[in-house]
Amino acid sequence: MSRLDINIRRLKAQRACLNQAAEAIRDLPGPIFELGLGNGRTYDHLREVLPGREIFVFDREVAAHPDCIPDQAHLFCGDFKDTLPTAAERFAGQVALVHADFGSANPARDARKAAFIAAYLPTILRPGGLVAADRDVAFVPSVALALPEDVAPGVYFLYRRADDGR
């Protein structure tokens, strides 16, 4: 597989997982957290498949297409390590979907980021809320969801908060 093949596989898996997650949370209230804006592609996709849903975006700096940048009120600019704890406090138990796209060529760094994000998911997510991610952010208590057809295991990850929040 060339890097072109790998990238196409990754983006198709990402889209399939976001579509499945969007369908699953359609009747679950609460905002979406987008961890990693990048060029704004998945932000654009999420607002298209979940119109009207509030989306809060987290990134170190904003480098997206001008039409894929949320307003200041929906932007947490800075390191996840600083912004996620603040947001977790403000949105505790409210978030319907977290999408985390942060993978790099550095597996050790990615694993540390995944663990950091996973530690906040039980606080942030509403019971029944989902996380979709390009790295394994398994948390307790969660259940891994069946991936969409055509998504190879390990390319993308889907988990649902499994407890009832009591």
Add this chain to the structure above:
Amino acid sequence: MSRLDINIRRLKAQRACLNQAAEAIRDLPGPIFELGLGNGRTYDHLREVLPGREIFVFDREVAAHPDCIPDQAHLFCGDFKDTLPTAAERFAGQVALVHADFGSANPARDARKAAFIAAYLPTILRPGGLVAADRDVAFVPSVALALPEDVAPGVYFLYRRADDGR
């Protein structure tokens, strides 16, 4: 269509066109010119589908994955405007395939680049040689090739040098 959808469509079209072009030039000798290295995805794809074929890469600066960077002898670093005329002189009538991936969000700039590249194609390409591009680089004398199935018109472009070089 979200920007994620558009990007997937673009990359799939790119891969389909490169695969078709690679098949078409399999028995046509001569190097490949890759105009725009970017992160090296299509360079990696080209060397995978055409193993052993010499590939010369052109880019303003090298920002690719470390394992997708050619050696110095195969790298033309700088503005196309400076490097392409030099390369055209050295490889006149020898190149089997030019891949040009240079589209941006600026249609006027892209059109100027397309015209600049198109002006050199009759010199660079060997008779029967192909160009695949993400913008329309139609040149004289060329014929537009039928695009692979599933590639929408205008997403990618394929032309063959139509004269016999005499």
